[in-house]
Amino acid sequence: MTNRQDGFAQALDSEQRAVSWLYGRLDAARQRAEEALRTAYGRATGTRQAMVEREAMASEQARRLAQLNAVERGLCFGRIDDGSGQSTYIGRIGLRDEEHESVLIDWRAPAARPFYVATATDPGGLVRRRHLHLKDRTVVGIDDEVFDLDGMSDGDRRTLVGEAALLAALRRGRTGRMGDVVATIQTEQDRVIRSSLQGALVVQGGPGTGKTVAALHRAAYLLYTHRDTLERRGVLVVGPNPMFLRYISQVLPALGETQVVMATVGEMFPGVRACAADSPAAAVAKGDPRMAEVVAGALALRQAVPDGDLVVELDGLRLRVPYEVCARLRERARAVRLPHNMARKLYVSELLKELARAEARALEESLHIEELEVEGDPELSEPLDLEADLDEIDLELASRRLWGEPEIRRAVDGLWPELTPHRLIDDLLSSAETLRSVAPPGLAWQELVRPPGSAWTPGDVPLLDEAAELLGEDDSARRMAAREADQEWAEQERYAREVLESTGVAEQGIFERADVLAERHADDGSGLTTADRAVADRSWAYGHVIVDEAQELSPMAWRMVMRRVPAKSLTVVGDLAQTGSAAGARSWGEVLDPHLEGRWRVERLLVNYRTPVEIMRVAADVLRAFAPEQEPPESVRSGGAEPRAVRLTAADLPADLPALVEAELAEVGAEIGPEIGAGNGAEIGAEIGAEIGAGRVGVVTPDARHAEVARLFPEGELEAPVVVLTVGQAKGLEFDAVVVVDPQGILDQSPMGGQDLYVAVTRATRRLTVVHEGELPDVLSRMAEKSTL
Numbered sequence: 194m195t196n197r198q199d200g201f202a203q204a205l206d207s208e209q210r211a212v213s214w215l216y217g218r219l220d221a222a223r224q225r226a227e228e229a230l231r232t233a234y235g236r237a238t239g240t241r242q243a244m245v246e247r248e249a250m251a252s253e254q255a256r257r258l259a260q261l262n263a264v265e266r267g268l269c270f271g272r273i274d275d276g277s278g279q280s281t282y283i284g285r286i287g288l289r290d291e292e293h294e295s296v297l298i299d300w301r302a303p304a305a306r307p308f309y310v311a312t313a314t315d316p317g318g319l320v321r322r323r324h325l326h327l328k329d330r331t332v333v334g335i336d337d338e339v340f341d342l343d344g345m346s347d348g349d350r351r352t353l354v355g356e357a358a359l360l361a362a363l364r365r366g367r368t369g370r371m372g373d374v375v376a377t378i379q380t381e382q383d384r385v386i387r388s389s390l391q392g393a394l395v396v397q398g399g400p401g402t403g404k405t406v407a408a409l410h411r412a413a414y415l416l417y418t419h420r421d422t423l424e425r426r427g428v429l430v431v432g433p434n435p436m437f438l439r440y441i442s443q444v445l446p447a448l449g450e451t452q453v454v455m456a457t458v459g460e461m462f463p464g465v466r467a468c469a470a471d472s473p474a475a476a477v478a479k480g481d482p483r484m485a486e487v488v489a490g491a492l493a494l495r496q497a498v499p500d501g502d503l504v505v506e507l508d509g510l511r512l513r514v515p516y517e518v519c520a521r522l523r524e525r526a527r528a529v530r531l532p533h534n535m536a537r538k539l540y541v542s543e544l545l546k547e548l549a550r551a552e553a554r555a556l557e558e559s560l561h562i563e564e565l566e567v568e569g570d571p572e573l574s575e576p577l578d579l580e581a582d583l584d585e586i587d588l589e590l591a592s593r594r595l596w597g598e599p600e601i602r603r604a605v606d607g608l609w610p611e612l613t614p615h616r617l618i619d620d621l622l623s624s625a626e627t628l629r630s631v632a633p634p635g636l637a638w639q640e641l642v643r644p645p646g647s648a649w650t651p652g653d654v655p656l657l658d659e660a661a662e663l664l665g666e667d668d669s670a671r672r673m674a675a676r677e678a679d680q681e682w683a684e685q686e687r688y689a690r691e692v693l694e695s696t697g698v699a700e701q702g703i704f705e706r707a708d709v710l711a712e713r714h715a716d717d718g719s720g721l722t723t724a725d726r727a728v729a730d731r732s733w734a735y736g737h738v739i740v741d742e743a744q745e746l747s748p749m750a751w752r753m754v755m756r757r758v759p760a761k762s763l764t765v766v767g768d769l770a771q772t773g774s775a776a777g778a779r780s781w782g783e784v785l786d787p788h789l790e791g792r793w794r795v796e797r798l799l800v801n802y803r804t805p806v807e808i809m810r811v812a813a814d815v816l817r818a819f820a821p822e823q824e825p826p827e828s829v830r831s832g833g834a835e836p837r838a839v840r841l842t843a844a845d846l847p848a849d850l851p852a853l854v855e856a857e858l859a860e861v862g863a864e865i866g867p868e869i870g871a872g873n874g875a876e877i878g879a880e881i882g883a884e885i886g887a888g889r890v891g892v893v894t895p896d897a898r899h900a901e902v903a904r905l906f907p908e909g910e911l912e913a914p915v916v917v918l919t920v921g922q923a924k925g926l927e928f929d930a931v932v933v934v935d936p937q938g939i940l941d942q943s944p945m946g947g948q949d950l951y952v953a954v955t956r957a958t959r960r961l962t963v964v965h966e967g968e969l970p971d972v973l974s975r976m977a978e979k980s981t982l
């Protein structure tokens with residue numbers, strides 16, 4: 194054995210001892226949590242309070258246990274050595290020894306920061322950064338970066354190992370789900386992750402630059418650093434479609450965070466499932482910020498005045514309220530500037546009083562007629578003034594009686610109806626007449642008209658939200674509950690303090706505070722967590738909102754998102770070169786300034802960790818043609834297969850496309866295999882890889898051809914070896930190999946077809962094939978040279 198191999202073996206051995214010891218600490222923490230969970234379940238539950246306490250204690254320990262289990266894989270992944278000979282281990286969670294000394298630093302803690310930001314030019318006091326590669330609990334690799342060779346001991350110098358940790362991570366085959374990257378976060382991404390909670394941060398970057406992964410690590414970092422604020426208010430992640438949310442769903446749990454709410458724009462209105470789709474033209478019109486005026490205009494039309502006097506027939510009497518009075522009542526109700534359904538209370542009470550007066554007048558009139566008939570009786574010919582005799586109490590009583598009459602209700606509802614957002618928007622979109630009368634000039638309202646009761650689209654959801662704001666809801670019950678909850682608060686906090694002390698959670702190196710714990714288990718009678726309550730409540734104010742693929746949001750969707758985060762603490766992640774929605778953003782200022790007035794900062798990510806150079810050249814041609822002002826990112830990977838174009842006739846497609854995809858699958862399996870078969874030799878590994886079907890192929894089609902192509906493959910979830918997707922569904926996802934079917938169809942499918950094609954060709958980590966029937970589009974001419982026709 195050479196000196197160097199000897200040194201490496203020693204380093205492995207010593208790191209193995211350190212890592213095994215850390216796993217021992219993890220096991221001990223788990224054991225404590227399990228015991229505490231058993232104790233919690235053993236507690237008496239004689240009273241309601243005792244039961245609530247048992248549930249809180251048990252769920253706290255279950256949560257703690259889940260967190261400890263989530264960090265089993267890759268518990269410790271790094272070590273930093275400073276000039277004083279001090280070594281610090283970095284991991285997914287913080288752990289302490291029996292003396293409460295920190296033995297493993299949570300990757301989000303300030304003490305871990307040098308691990309991510311040290312560079313050769315600015316080592317920040319480090320002499321070495323070491324990456325540890327673990328397989329289960331065994332250290333299988335070490336990767337060193339030395340910043341100061343002179344600062345290291347001779348022994349340490351002998352054990353230096355230099356495999357690039359990042360490239361090793363990138364070489365791994367895709368699994369169909371995004372994973373975390375705590376071990377290899379890059380300096381530019383670290384800046385994004387640890388940027389201040391305050392204000393709005395825009396992360397602009399090309400495909401594969403790690404925007405999504407950085408945003409999710411940022412969520413975990415913010416929850417760790419500002420747990421007191423954020424656990425109480427919650428964090429919302431907005432993604433472009435359900436497929437994408439499934440794709441990223443495992444990242445935060447793997448980082449020990451399970452309390453983040455994830456939703457698409459179409460899911461942000463509780464109780465509404467937006468399952469229909471808008472045409473591009475309808476999406477543009479619906480997303481136009483002037484739709485706020487349209488909704489307000491439609492509502493104003495529902496606050497009516499009668500054509501003439503209001504006349505209601507009641508028990509043979511004609512109650513007449515003059516037109517001018519109706520108009521005055523409407524103006525008064527509008528002037529209070531309350532939402533419609535709340536102002537209605539005032540309007541109804543005033544109108545009922547007018548109707549009570551009208552009733553008195555009508556009664557008087559009828560008596561007067563009778564009186565004329567009783568001639569000669571001096572007492573009865575005394576003039577009556579019933580209306581003037583009515584005092585406030587009479588009016589009140591009469592109003593109540595009248596409100597019970599269906600004719601009166603009908604009349605009131607016709608003038609100022611109680612409305613739901615669903616009814617207002619459905620009525621608006623199914624009435625060309627209303628749309629025409631309230632739409633501002635230039636808004637293509639004709640695109641919006643549809644039959645009543647149509648299924649909701651994601652574009653309708655911001656309109657419903659707008660309507661809900663204008664209509665308001667009767668929240669007196671909720672306010673009353675909040676007051677009661679406040680009274681219970683002190684009690685909850687006292688109890689939470691007890692839980693922390695009795696379970697020792699506070700001492701286990703996990704950042705906890707009694708008030709945070711109390712909030713998590715605040716008994717609102719429903720047993721719901723903060724995340725559950727937030728999802729169900731349209732007016733929930735989140736502590737922080739992350740919007741991914743943010744370029745897709747229309748101005749109307751931004752209005753809705755901004756309402757969910759009154760403190761305007763936002764992370765906006767996107768790429769203006771990938772805007773697929775015709776209603777989406779062309780510039781960040783255009784969509785953000787109406788809400789933030791320039792108070793947002795930008796971080797740019799410029800390195801592409803996904804797409805190899807060879808594929809990126811093709812993508813750059815597409816970008817140059819359709820968004821020349823945007824720069825493609827620079828790829829870190831190279832040496833992949835040259836992208837190729839294959840011409841297939843429509844008749845050959847059903848047989849030849851599955852064969853082509855099968856061949857792609859075998860290719861990526863063979864490439865990934867050597868990693869699977871590590872230790873068995875590259876060749877055997879390649880065979881195993883191809884045989885067990887390692888690797889994933891994404892087949893991307895125009896919207897109109899999705900069904901036809903999907904039929905050719907077994908139906909499968911994201912983890913399936915082959916998944917057939919539209920461009921919209923593939924947004925944000927990645928595969929080892931991608932087959933783009935009918936690029937011309939993608940270009941032609943919408944005004945943003947060029948951007949769609951750019952998205953489609955940048956989904957691959959290794960191989961790209963384009964299948965075309967007619968001529969290859971000009972923008973892909975680079976591939977024609979390699980066509981295998």
Ligand SMILES: Nc1ncnc2c1ncn2[C@@H]1O[C@H](COP(=O)(O)OP(=O)(O)OP(=O)(O)O)[C@@H](O)[C@H]1O
Nearest residue numbers: 362374377378379400401402403404405406802925
């Ligand atoms: N620091 C890193 N270490 C390891 N892998 C990384 C790192 N940064 C990014 N990656 C990987 O690069 C790939 C692309 O990342 P991600 O999906 O976050 O990019 P994106 O900018 O959101 O792309 P798109 O705009 O196309 O949606 C993912 O597989 C991610 O895990």
